[in-house]
Amino acid sequence: MQKILIANRGEIALRIIRTCREMGVTTVAIYSDADKEMAYVREADSSVRIGEPPVQKSYLNADAILDIAKAENVDGIHPGYGFLSENAEFARKAAEEGLVFIGPSPKTIEQMGDKIVSRQTMEQAGVPVVPGNSNGIDNIEEACSLADSIGYPIMLKASGGGGGIGMVRCENKQELLKSFESTKTRAKTYFGSDKVFIEKYIQNARHIEVQVFGDSYGNLVHLYERDCSIQRRHQKVVEEAPSPFLSEEARERLYDLALKAAKAVSYINAGTIEFIVDENENVYFLEMNTRLQVEHPVTEAITGLDLVKWQILVARGEKLPLLQQEIQNQGNAVEFRLYAEDPVTFMPSPGKITLFDWEPGHGVRVDYGYEEGSSVTPFYDPMIAKCIFYGSTRVEALAISKKFFADMKIEGIKTNAPLLKEIIEDENFQSGRYTTSFLTEWIAAKK
Amino acid sequence: MKEITASMAGTVLNIMATTGDDVTEGQEVLMLESMKMEIPVEASVAGKVAEVRVSIGDFVNEGDILITLE
Numbered sequence: 001m002q003k004i005l006i007a008n009r010g011e012i013a014l015r016i017i018r019t020c021r022e023m024g025v026t027t028v029a030i031y032s033d034a035d036k037e038m039a040y041v042r043e044a045d046s047s048v049r050i051g052e053p054p055v056q057k058s059y060l061n062a063d064a065i066l067d068i069a070k071a072e073n074v075d076g077i078h079p080g081y082g083f084l085s086e087n088a089e090f091a092r093k094a095a096e097e098g099l100v101f102i103g104p105s106p107k108t109i110e111q112m113g114d115k116i117v118s119r120q121t122m123e124q125a126g127v128p129v130v131p132g133n134s135n136g137i138d139n140i141e142e143a144c145s146l147a148d149s150i151g152y153p154i155m156l157k158a159s160g161g162g163g164g165i166g167m168v169r170c171e172n173k174q175e176l177l178k179s180f181e182s183t184k185t186r187a188k189t190y191f192g193s194d195k196v197f198i199e200k201y202i203q204n205a206r207h208i209e210v211q212v213f214g215d216s217y218g219n220l221v222h223l224y225e226r227d228c229s230i231q232r233r234h235q236k237v238v239e240e241a242p243s244p245f246l247s248e249e250a251r252e253r254l255y256d257l258a259l260k261a262a263k264a265v266s267y268i269n270a271g272t273i274e275f276i277v278d279e280n281e282n283v284y285f286l287e288m289n290t291r292l293q294v295e296h297p298v299t300e301a302i303t304g305l306d307l308v309k310w311q312i313l314v315a316r317g318e319k320l321p322l323l324q325q326e327i328q329n330q331g332n333a334v335e336f337r338l339y340a341e342d343p344v345t346f347m348p349s350p351g352k353i354t355l356f357d358w359e360p361g362h363g364v365r366v367d368y369g370y371e372e373g374s375s376v377t378p379f380y381d382p383m384i385a386k387c388i389f390y391g392s393t394r395v396e397a398l399a400i401s402k403k404f405f406a407d408m409k410i411e412g413i414k415t416n417a418p419l420l421k422e423i424i425e426d427e428n429f430q431s432g433r434y435t436t437s438f439l440t441e442w443i444a445a446k447k
Numbered sequence: 448m449k450e451i452t453a454s455m456a457g458t459v460l461n462i463m464a465t466t467g468d469d470v471t472e473g474q475e476v477l478m479l480e481s482m483k484m485e486i487p488v489e490a491s492v493a494g495k496v497a498e499v500r501v502s503i504g505d506f507v508n509e510g511d512i513l514i515t516l517e
Contacts, residue, residue, distance in 0.1 A: 348482035
């Protein structure tokens, strides 16, 4: 693979370009009219306009992307995360055009993308799933009787959902009645299917995921866990590795289950198994993300590996570079997502970044998409940059984080930087005693 | 004629009012999705819905007219 097209934008496109450059792989970027001035467009070896800003006319336009790939004579396509990265149809079409899709097989994407099918697959493989129903729900009567048998609170979820969209927590029957039809409508609008299902909402839980990697020779390894419990609107804000909460016994159990899950779908390339871990360290499969994860840098920090490089090697048909026992983890890493949004209401805040400056330093990595002078447009995800900190201990990583945010300057738009600073100072965060309700409680305390 | 416009660019996710409905000031009449966030659009004044100018799934720009009131 000598030349690849990056079917994405922003920080992840830049991240992929960096590794490609090191490997001597030529890159082709695509950009919408809104992204013409962005850093990744400049940094790629060549770049091609894809269309108007709305995602349907640009980064989700599979046919237009494949046309560019053919015209540019690339060997492979890296989908990044989001957009078409978990679109089986796109992966299949790419293969039909003789292009290597840098990711798992279309069949695996399909199987894991349908949350009901993925639940069924994991149950059959002996991986515990969150208590709920694995067949989908047709009507509100069925939903209510199921919710009664599971017990409230419950999560009503779109089977085609992901990225925190299309799920609603219901405390009681009234809320379920209120949310049922609107969740189905949303699911249909977003994911093209109104199929929904119900899971128990697990209180005081942690969201812990395991990075896995497979090759086409049947080798499968895990690259340890990431704790992603600090979320707003079911979307991650802070991720760290290792989890500050798990006992050694639970950690090993988690890795075993992740490998079992990956094996059940003969997984190839980079993937992430997301689990919910309750306060008694019971582990439940939540979903599998069949792509590179936003928060992959924390895993890179503790293992010293380059996950994008591994993705390309595996896509080239090579074996995994390391065996399980050769993969070591050391130290602690934490990632903070810097968003263009109001730090209290979380409402998006697009606009021009007039100043963006930070101090580089030991243990500091900033994967940015936007830079000083560029504009955050309302068409895409509001993430400006990922700020990753590494220390030999968690205390050290947090001290580096604290200093970074004290020095960092960003002006022109509202960002969540004030919130990130407060999280770092929070006693429960510092002690590692936090759950998925951390930010909900934090906001409630503010009011 | 009063107009309810989009507060920011996004995709119409849900429309909670139809022609002929009486809406009150502050009532949520439409849901937009923008930057992975659901953004409710409220009626700025009370009135009767004259026309809904968008459909679910449409992409709208900031300032576009979504609903007109009599």
